[in-house]
Amino acid sequence: MKHRLKKAAAIFLALVLALGLCPMHVSAQGCGVTLDGTPYDSLAQALAAVEDGAEATISLSEGEHSFDGYEIADGKKITIVGAGEASTTITTSNVCAFHLAGDGASLTLRDLTVSSTATSARVIRLVDGNNMSFAASRVTLATPAGSSGNVGIYTNGSWKNTAQPTREGLVITLDDVTYRADNALTGLYFQNSTGIDLQMDNCDFLANMYAVYLQQDTVATVQITSSLLEGWAAFYTFSLNSTININNSTLIGVNRQPYVENQKNDFSTIAVDGGGLNGLEAGRAGCGNTLTISDSTIKASTTGGRYQNILGSSYLATKNLVNFNNCQFEVSGVLHADLGGGALPPVYSMDDIENQITVNGLTLDVSSSGNPNLIPVAKVRSTGYSTLSAAFATAQDKDTVTLLENVSTASVSVVGKELLLDLNGHTITGSENSLFRIGNGTAGSGKLTVTNSTTLPGGVTTSHNRIFQLYGGELVLQKGTFTQRGHDTTIIDLFGDSDTNAQRFSVLTIDKGVVVQAADGATGVYAVNIFNESGGNSVQPASGVVIDIAGEITDVALAMYLHGNITSVTGYVPQITVRDTARLEADFGIYAAGYGEWSLTGGSVSGSTGVEIRGGKLSVSGSAVITGTAVPTSVLPNGSGTTTDGAGIGIAQHTTKLPLEVDISGGTISGYTALYQSNPQANDDESVNKVKISVTDGRFSCVNGGSNVVYSENKTGFLKGGHFTSDPTAYVAPGYVVIAGSETGYAYTVQEKADDEVIVKPAAKDPVVESTIEDPDEKAVAEAVASTVDAPSIVDAAGKTNITDADKDAAVSKAQQELGTSEDMIIYTQAYLEIRPSAYSETKKKLVMDISPKMQLVVSTAATAGEITDSNAVSYGKPRDLTITSPTVITLQLPAGFASEGETVYIQHEASDGNIYFYTAVMESDNIISFTSFHGFSPFAFSLVNEAVAEIGSIGYPTLQAAVDAVRDGETIKLLADNSESATVSRTVSFTLNSAGFSFSGEIVSGSLTTASSTNGDGGKYSFTRRESSGGTIVTPFPFSDVPTDSWYYGAIKYVYERGMMNGTDNTLFSPESPTTRGMIVTILHRLENSPTSLKSSFADVADSQYCYSAVAWACENGIVNGYGDGRFGPDDNITREQLATVLYRYACWKGLDVSADEAGDILSYQDADNISDYALEAVQWAYDTGLLQGRSQNELQPAASATRGEIAVILQRFATLGQ
Incomplete structure (x- = not known):
């Protein structure tokens, strides 16, 4: 606005000159001077013509108007109007351009510049009068650069007339006024006046010391808006009981004083000081003021290393209130090293004499010494x-x-x-x-x-x-x-x-x-x-x-440590509980060296050893997961740290020889050795007798190549239940036996022995190798590799073989007859791999082997498979083929020099259905590779050349058509080479083709009865819909080979698959024992509602590119999911049974279904009912009451365990048919 007005004034002046409108007596200085319309030769003449007590208006033309300064007294009220700040200048060599003195004197300036060239100039001075006023609009004030005592506007109620110490009534109104003099003492100065009314709008004041300065003996009302004030202090006041409001302005304070030790030269952008500076007692100055600064920027800067505060109050200032509302505090410069160095902070300094500061409504503590932060x-x-x-x-x-x-x-x-x-x-x-x-x-x-x-x-x-x-x-x-x-x-x-x-x-x-x-x-x-x-x-x-842990401890060397010098076994010993939602993941999980009582009812603990206990009590139950990651299991006498490595749970009595009790009634424990008891300190028998172990349930597995799931140096007879991946017979309690595993993934189960029961349990033996390679050297190498092939999961599969009672009786009878004994027999379902190497080339780095899993019934008097010999065992029947449908990890040792460590080995697999798949493995030390076969067994070819043209996830395919045939809804096909194939889709599916930088010049088209989306190919997205000729949707035949028709979940999986609620994990696999993620459950419900659109997801871990993004947003918007409460949803986390119940409960509420349930129902009969989270209790009650959720065993609900895909299919079918 200021610049537009100046431009308009210039245009007006040009018109005046062009039209000859100037008075005839215009001087050489400008276009003329008029007083109330009467022309004068000069400004001085016009001013001299103003009568005492009169109100007069003087108009000035553009140009410079020089005069000797003028005193306005005797009640004169003068207005001077120029042609524009840049056009009209009033210049004087006097100290004052305008000196107002006496009661009622008034001056108004508009559209001009006023300049004094004198030393210690006061451009405008108002003194020794009551009810004086000065107003200026679109005015610039100027003083010489070489003088440091200059003041733009100076007021003093008792300048010469000291008989009256203060005067009453002083009105200063400034609109668009500029005074920028970086060497000046003060921009606007007040002293010895009460009833001051200062209004500043859109002003710009710069001075070396103080932009606006209210000295002692002043009482003011100040309103500053949209202005820039800059100096050592932008606003400095000693006033009394004043009200000061600063809005939408910028205040800048710069401390240029160099740092000198023991010399105080700190200052403030806004300063409220008391009379102590001038020897006055408290209350005489700087007292009772209220400053309110709103929507403004306050800056503090130091160039010499001293403090420049945003706000300062000292020298006995008292009872002042400073309010900052919605202000920005900006600082720059570096403090001297003696002051701590570093960047200048936005600080304040205020004496604690009933002073008060508020920032955005908060009252700041003013009792702090030093320079506390204003923010x-x-x-x-x-x-x-x-x-x-x-x-x-x-x-x-x-x-x-x-x-x-x-x-x-x-x-x-x-x-x-x-x-x-x-x-x-x-x-x-x-x-x-x-x-x-x-x-x-x-x-x-x-x-x-x-x-x-x-x-x-x-x-x-x-x-x-x-x-x-x-x-x-x-x-x-x-x-x-x-x-x-x-x-x-x-x-x-x-x-x-x-x-x-x-x-x-x-x-x-x-x-x-x-x-x-x-x-x-x-x-x-x-x-x-x-x-x-x-x-x-x-x-x-x-x-x-x-201690009660339900949260997460991660990425540490040791998650929890109980010091070994804690030895008291009486009184209130340390009590530690780890709950369902806890996750302890460390280099070493828990080290219980001293005496305490540990209860792990859920959650997970992992480390090189999951839990090592050396004294005290450990109880493991519910859904607790404990994992030891080190290889192999080892134990050393205690030095100054942990003792056992590689164990899920390590039991090693300390040198303190404390009682040690371990009770396991649930949970999942794994390690190179899952449960490992040792006596590294060589404690005597009396001490070791204090070690007690009891296992009544739980799941124990070997990982990382371990083979003994349980080991105890000193204890036997402590297993009365549980599921194991290797035979734990040596530690079974009297009256209990090891049988074939009753749970998937666990080949052995311990249970109480029934009378006359024939025990059947799995076993393993070395591969049987029959090579067809003719070259003897190549044959020897290939057979050596074949002898190292291992697939541990086949033992579990063999244990699941159904043996009829008739076969059991016949097998036992045959063995007793041939061995000549009536001893009790154990039937072993002995699993092994039959391997036929058919080709090997050292130069081409290629090896081909047909690998087939087999099972042979062996009947023996041996208590464990490792004790089987020809003299105590008899084979029964012919070897049987083992059908493996779930993904299987295969490990083997390739020939030396086949590949370098870290190099990728490619595996081509010709599945039993004739399809070709490609897997990858990375060469480890000792030429070991491990890979997962997703499609059972049959010929495998190992090489260093990747012949796959495309991949989905970790599985490669020989043709684009093969990948298109295999891709599932929402998946991505990634090209591994340039491709020009034409592939056909004849089913309902949507997927993405990622060219990954390769050229794709082919096409993907629809087959018969299939419609392609009109946007196919855009962004690599493809969508197809297949329909019957009559218009109905095709019912796809049930394709899953890993879902037997007599399985408990067959009908449910068939139901959800045919209705599009769930898909398989592959074209032929459903993986019913695998877990399902939280994102997939929400996606299933979203599909049931025909995938409505929703607002943006509020979860930080759900990207808009994820398949479940829209589903999660919909579920969150409708209160079906809330996430973890910390901004995360965990879309890839396995959903637990209680989470599934909660999601379905909220979904049912949203749909308006009846969700009433019996109060607790029968769920309290389960041992782990207390493990149900508070948030899920009502939902689990409802799910149990309606039959959606049932116990995993007679004793356990396992609310925190991951829900399997088979379970979810059953629950979804039950939910879909509620009330039918």
């Missing part, structure tokens, strides 16, 4: 704090400390009160050890709950030792991520009490959704550590330690 990092109720430690120090019992910014902080303590810390989507970074100290050694002496009330990520991080220290306090982590970045450090340390009567001394709860972790690259981090009162320096109790 509050935390709040307690309505008070903001510049440091977290100040917030914690002043918070009262039951208060909430809410984080407002990311903050770095020193240690804070929680003692004698209970506090809630709300991270509020921000991060705390620790700068000291023991960032949060909770408790002071007295039980219940402090409690801290940490949560995060927003969906934005929030957490605590440090590189110093220990984030939380509990010593007689309680910590509840409800939400957030807690990260250790240092090396050889801890995250949470709990100290027990030496008094064995202390019941809840140090208490820790980690809720679901919480993540405790080490940062990438951080080594030697222990997450949760339990010490006695001495910190482990001496043998003492650690009473009253209570």
Whole structure:
């Protein structure tokens, strides 16, 4: 607007000149001067003509108008109007251009520039009068550059007339006024006046010292809008009881003073000072003012290394209130090293003499010394704090400390009160050890709950030792991520009490959704550590330690550690519970060196050893998953760390020789050895007798090449149940036997022996190799490779072979007759691989073998398969073919030099149905490769050449047509070479073709009775729909070879497949025992509703490119899913049984179905009913009552176990037919 007005004025002036409208007596200085329409030769003449007490208007033409300055007195009220700031200039060599003195004097300036060339100029001066006024609009004030004492507008009620110390009534109204003099003392100066009314709009004031300065003995009402104020202080006041409002403006303060030690030259962009600067007592100046700064930017800068505060108040300033509303604080410059160095922060300095600061409605703590941050990092109720430690120090019992910014902080303590810390989507970074100290050694002496009330990520991080220290306090982590970045450090340390009567001394709860972790690259981090009162320096109790874990501990060296010097077995020993939703993933899972009681009712624990217990009690039940990852299992005497590697659960009594009890009644345990008991300390028999092991249920498997699922150096007779991948007969309790596995994936099951029962269990033997290669050297190499082939899952398949009672009786009778004994016999379903190498070329690096899984019934008196010999065993019947339909891992050792370590080996598989598939494997050390066959057994060719032209996932195909035939709905075909094929689709399917940088010049077209989408090919997307000739949808024949017609889920799988609710995992496989993801369940329900469109997904981990994106958005929008509560949905996570029940329950509610259920029904009869999560209880009750969900066994519901595809098919069929 300012520039448009100037342009208009210039155009008007040009018209005046062109039309000859100038007065005849125009001087050489300009176009003329008029006073109330009467022309004068000069400005001085016009001013001299103004009468006392008169109101007059003087108009000036463009150009320069020089005069000696003018005093406006005796009540004169003069208005001077120019032709524009850039066109009309009033110049004087006097100190003042206009000097207003006396009561009622008034001056108004418009559209001009006023300049004084004098030293220490005061361009406009108003002094010694009451009810004076000055107004200016579109005016520039100017002073000489060489003088440092200049002032743009100067007022003083008692300038010369000191008999009257103050004057009343001074009105300054400035609109679009500029005064920029970077050497000036002050832009606008007030002193000795009350009743000041200052209005500034769209102004620009720059001075070396103070842009606007209200000295002592002033009382003002100030309104500054849309202006720029800049100086050492942009706004500086000593006033009394003034009301100051600054809106939509920019205030800039620059401290150019060089740093000098012990010399105070800090200053502030906004300063409210008291009379102490001039020797006045408190209350005489800088008192009772209210400053409100809104929607403005306040900047502070230092060039000499000193502090420049955003706001400062000192020298006995008192009872001032400063409000910042929706302001931006910007800082620049670097502090001197003596002040700590680093970037200048947005700080304030205010004396605590009844002064008050608010920022966005929060009252700041003004009691802090030094230069606290003006941006509050935390709040307690309505008070903001510049440091977290100040917030914690002043918070009262039951208060909430809410984080407002990311903050770095020193240690804070929680003692004698209970506090809630709300991270509020921000991060705390620790700068000291023991960032949060909770408790002071007295039980219940402090409690801290940490949560995060927003969906934005929030957490605590440090590189110093220990984030939380509990010593007689309680910590509840409800939400957030807690990260250790240092090396050889801890995250949470709990100290027990030496008094064995202390019941809840140090208490820790980690809720679901919480993540405790080490940062990438951080080594030697222990997450949760339990010490006695001495910190482990001496043998003492650690009473009253209570820990409950439902969250996640990950990427650390050790997830949980109970110190070995905790040896008390009486009183309130440490109690640790790991629940369903917990996930502990570490280099080493749990190390229980001292005495405590551990209960793992669910969740997962993994590490080189999952859990090692050296004293105390361990109970494993429900859906707990414990995994040891190291290879092989090893044990060493204790030095200063863990003892066992490679075990799911390691049992190794400590040198303290404490009682040790392990009770396993459920869960899934795996490792190179799943359950491993040893005596590395060579403790005596009396001590080892304190070790007790009991297994009544659970699933135990060998992984990473292990072969003995259970090992015990000192104990036998402790197995009374469970499922195992290798034969655990050596450890079975009296009256119990090992039989063929009753669960998929587990070849052996332990159960109580029934009278006269014939035991049938699986066994394995080495491959049978019959080569057809003629060259003896090539034959020897190929046979050597064949002898190393291993496919452990065939043992499980052999154990599932149905043996009739008649065959059992005949087999036992034959064996007893041939062996000449009446001893009890065991029937072994002995699995092996029959391998026929047919070609090998060292130069071409190619090997071809036909691999067939077989099973032979062997009857023996041997208690285990490893004890079978020709003298105690008889074969029964001919070898049988084993049908393997599920994906199978095959391992073998290729010839030396076949490929380098890390090189890819390609496997061509000719399946029994004649189709060709390609798999890949990476050469490991010792020439070992492992790969997964998804299509059973038959000929395999191994080479270094990939002959596949396309792949879907990890499976390659020899032709594009083969890939198109195999692709399932929503999958992607990826080209591996240029392709020009024409492929035909004759079914209903949608998929993507990814050329992956290769050329595709072929086509994909529809076959008979199939319609192609009009947009096929766009972005690589293809969609086809097949219909009957009559218009109905084709019913596809049931294709799944791994779903026997007599299986319990056959009818349900057929039902959901024919209705398009579920597809197979392959063209011929359904994989009924495999889990299903959360994203797929939501997708199924979305399809049932004809895939309605919805709003954008609110989950951070569901990308718009994912197949389930629209389904998740729809389900979330309609309250069917809520996610994990931390912004994640987990679309690729396996859905648990209770989650499935909850989703179906909410879906039923959304559809308006009756969801009433018996209160708890019969679910309380299940041993693990307490493991049902609170959020899922009502849904599980409903699902059980309606028959949708049933127990997995007579005793267990297993709510947190993954739901299998077969189970889901059955539940979906039941749901779809509710009420029918």
